[in-house]
Amino acid sequence: MNEFQFPPVEMPENASALRASVRRLVEQEVEAGRIVPQSNCWSIHDAAFSQKLGQAGFLGMTWPRRYGGHEKSTLERYVVVEELLAAGAPVGAHWVADRQSGYQILRHGSERARSSILPRIAAGECFFGIGMSEPDSGSDLAAVRSRARKTEDGWRISGSKIWTSGAHxxxxxxxxxxxxxxxxxxxxxxxxxxIDTRQPGIDIRPIYNLYGGHDFNQITFDNCWVPFDMMIGEEGSGWDMVTGELAFERSGPDRFLTSFPLLRQAMAALVHDAPDRVLHDQEAAVLGRLISHVMALRTMSVSIAGMLEQGAQPVVEAALVKDLGTAFEREVPERLRSLLPIEAMLGDEHGLDHHWGMTMLQSPSFTLRGGTREILRGMIARGLGLR
Ligand SMILES: Cc1cc2nc3c(=O)[nH]c(=O)nc-3n(C[C@H](O)[C@H](O)[C@H](O)COP(=O)(O)OP(=O)(O)OC[C@H]3O[C@@H](n4cnc5c(N)ncnc54)[C@H](O)[C@@H]3O)c2cc1C
Incomplete structure (x- = not known):
């Protein structure tokens, strides 16, 4: 049987300074009333906040300067990203572009795609969606049926995509x-x-989720135009391309920190805001378990970032962290039932009850998006040599 490897990683020397500057920026925005910390914050679209992060040098951090990047290390980017997620800052507008699309373009895009798109992503002014799932192919991605036809002036695309977050x-x-x-x-x-979404022939329709929000969409393409130099990689290389993209999509701290802001707010209510209150043994056990769990996940996740920095492809380790991490994210709002003396409900967005209610309604999706648990467990079993 094969074994997992999670080698320990030293965080960069400037990690504390970076952390402090991210915290300062978020605090300023919260104090000015421009943002409200929330769980699942990487699905919250706030273009003005993304621009602020771009101006602060927190987007496209590892990319070359000539494309608007900052030539920082993967671990420095990790520090910034985990601080933003832990704070519940609204990073959804640029999330996909900064996490994965930009890397695809940098590694496999044409020079025109790199020079015209990457600087705008790094400035927090250009946003991307992921066009993988289709009405009859989600887990079985190789079954996609949308089709591109080569013409004299480029490619023409027809077909449909579904669950496309933020496409609108x-x-x-x-x-x-x-x-x-x-x-x-x-x-x-x-x-x-x-694919440029602002062109004739594209129809983007909302699919409303459990709490009535509009995050994802169904898209139809009717003969949409794509110039030749907007292809990623070579013609026919899509499977390898998408596999590489999924490695970025699955390996980051967004796969275990989604409900951390709720845990923080709940802990503040239970412990910090009531310093004279003594936790019952059962309360202390639940909180202690959640915190130690998140610390273990973080250690594994940072180790993956370290491996990526070394040029390795820890695909199976990333699947393991996503499987355990998204199970943890779902567990947090459930576990709080035995701790909080209030009901989860929607109302004032500053209230703990609202934060809890929203997280509860969003949490079923945490283990689905980016690949379901069953699919990840299949990969993990294969990686262990068990299938
Ligand atoms: C909030 C959210 C945002 C999303 N955003 C995007 C996006 O931006 N872009 C995008 O392309 N997609 C997106 N998705 C789609 C997501 O990737 C798919 O939902 C997911 O891959 C599962 O595909 P499916 O919904 O077609 O389910 P199916 O593939 O039909 O699966 C149904 C059930 O069968 C199980 N199953 C399927 N195959 C197997 C197998 N071989 N072995 C064992 N069990 C199996 C699955 O685990 C699942 O429980 C999003 C989904 C959610 C919930």
Missing amino acids: QAHYLIALVRTGGAEHQRHGGLTQFI
């Missing part, structure tokens, strides 16, 4: 579509394209 606010999607015919195997004949 995104400037572009990176979409996986079929370019090869029946002669190709399922994983062959697929290609990724950068």
